[in-house]
Amino acid sequence: MEDSLRLQSFDQLPSAAQFASQIESRNVPAVFVGCVKDWKAVSKWNPSNGGLGYLEERVGSFMVEAMLSQTAPVFYGDLRSHERVPLPFSTFIGFCKWHRQNVGNSCSINSNSQGHQLGESDTEQGCSTFVDAAPKQIYLAQIPIINAENEARVQLETLQEDIQLPAILEGKNLSSINLWMNIAQARSSAHYDPHHNLLCIVTGRKQVVLWPPSASPMLYPMPIYGEASNHSSVALENPDFSIHPRAQCSMEYSQKVTLQAGDALFIPEGWFHQVDSDELTMAVNYWWRSSIMSSLADHMDAYYLRRILRRLTDREMDQVLLKGSTPTWRQESNVDHSLDQAGQSKDLKRKEQEQHSLLLHELRPCALQALHELVALVHDRVNASDQNQPVSSDSTNGLMCSKTNEQDKTLTTEIFHLEEDPVAKILWILEPGIFKDIFLAMAHNFPRTLEALVLHLLSPVGAEVLTRKFDEIDQQNTEENQNKFYQIFYGVFDNQFAAMDAILNGKESFARQAFKNVLDKYVGGNFDVPKLSVGRDIS
Known part of the structure; x- marks a missing residue:
């Protein structure tokens, strides 16, 4: 967990201006100890002071929507795991009283239970569903005290007199104020809210586990098109790591806080949180839209969506490359001899030896070693192809154009991880100056090998690494030197457009796979992205 994302704790409530500028603007959780005591x-x-009777008297039999779950004590956001059923508030309070009287007993609430009895009027009002329900299956979640967006949904407005707007929320355009109340111990599964949230504990205790939005990949959010898109699909109390392997790291990105009666917790929008509540815990929460979301104009949504997806895709590509391992060079006592021995194909070796040995004597030992590795990899690939079909020559200077069979082609075009591609691993660790020297030496001394490397051995991750190295040498060279380098590099190819297409198509294929990873990790859908039809017709 980054230090900048650590939860802050305050013993004194800041002013509304301080909260807005120093806490809310950072989008990091904060605890305000005793701020609503x-x-x-x-x-x-x-409940210990007769509070249940007080609430029953204040609200009476006003109908509220109770959550009835078959997965209790864990309450999931998925609509298939629970149902919302109308229930008189007085009936729910009766269940609470029964639970206090029978705590520790395992009997269920039914028409013969001691304590609150469900009468005929209860059944007529739609409460028969609860007759055989255990207390732990019933939960009052998000019961509106105030709802600015839908006043018709307000069910407990009378309780507003018992709470006071915290000073830090003065001037906020509140979306709603809600009551949360559970009978037995309960857990709300990991989810995020589309609003800023101030959770105030009235009675009991809650333990909250928090994850920043950047931890979404570890929590496997539900598909964005689903009814519970803001919920994690991982059952964290009993995770199946064979289905959700990234969840093994989820707790590394989490932080936990325990809230007592009188405490309040600011949960910024987008932060995943899992809430465990002690029995007979009551809380009131305030939701309001963030300044960022409030300022977004509808006509800009498509642009920001593309910008964010592009940024996440770029970050995913960086992470894939950073996971790559560093290759260990083979130590050779005679590098020049190794270069001579690298080519097992006599025909290829003869063509290479006809070239000038310009720049080879100027290379540093590490550059010679890397060059040896690259030449050997190309020659090994050519030999493997020769076992299936011959190498054809398409030009007077012996263009090595291996007609790679479909199996070899698939092996190359489907490599997206650095550790799986020996060519990309070699290129990745090269300093820009050494990289430039190696490719100039290859262009002068082994042009057919360079051509085969780009046209037949360059995987998607290899193309991404190659172009990043191009960017690095561009930053260290003048425009004139850049042009000279690319003239020599692309001058090797009989068809320069074919070389450019091979590099760009590989690079876009790598980005496409990274984009699919982003959809899986952040959007919750592993879709088959249509393959782009790009490049020139080089036939």
Whole structure:
């Protein structure tokens, strides 16, 4: 967990201006200890002080929507795992009273239970569903006290008198204020909210585990097109790492906080949080739109979507390359002799020896070793191809154009990881100056090998590495020197457009795979992205 994302704790409540500029703007969670301890609700709603009777008297039999879950004590956001059923508030309070009286017993609530009895009027009001339900299966979640977006949904407006707007929220355009109340111990599965959230504990205790939005890949968010797109698909209490392997690292990105009655927790939009509540815990939360979301104009959505996806794709490509291992060079006592022995194909070796040995004597030992490795890899590939079909010559100077069979082609075009591609591994660790020297030496001394390397051995990850190295040498050279280098490099190819297409197509294939990874990690859908039809017709 990065230090900049660490949760902050405050014993004194900051002003609204300080909260907005120093806390909210950073989009990092914060705990405000005891900031709502003076609420009337903290004392009046406390079950130990007769709070259940007080609430029943205040609200009465007003109908609320209770969550009934078959997966309790864990409550998942997936609509298939629970249902919302109308229930008189007084009936729910009766269940709470029954639980307090029978805590520790395993019997279920039914028409013969002691304590609250479900009468005929309850059944007529749609409560028969709860007759055989255990207390742990029932949860009041997100019951509106105020709802600015839908006033018709407000169910507990009368409780507003017992709470007071925290000073840090003064001037905020609140979306809603809600009551959360559970009977038995309960867990809300990991999810994020599309609003900023201030969670205030009235009675009981909650333990909250938090993950930043950047940890989404470890939590496998539900598909973006689904009804529960803001929820994790991982059952963190019993994860199946064979299905969700990245979840093994999820706790490395998490932080945990315990909230007592009177405490409040700021949960920024987009932060995943899993909430464990002690029995008979009550909380009130405030939701409001962030300034970023409020300022977004609808006509800019498509642009920002593309920008963000591009940024995530670039980051994914960086991460794939950084995971690559560093190759270990073979130590040769006679590098020039190794170069002579690298080509096992006599025909290829004869063609290479006809070239000038310009620049070879100027190369540093590490550059010679890398050059040896690259030449050997190309020759090995040619020999493997020769076992299946001959190498044809398409030009007077002996263009090595291996008609690679489909199996070899698939092996190359489907390599996206650095550690799987020996060519990319060699190129990745080269300093820009050494990289430039090697390719100039190859262009002068082994042009057919260079051509075969680009046209037949360059994998998607290899193409990405090659172009990144081009960028590095461009940054260290004048425009004139850049032009000279590329003239020599591309001058090797009889068809320069074919070389450019091979490099660009490989690079775009690598980016396409990274984009698919982004969809899987952040959007929650591993789609088959249509392959781009790019490049010139070089037939």
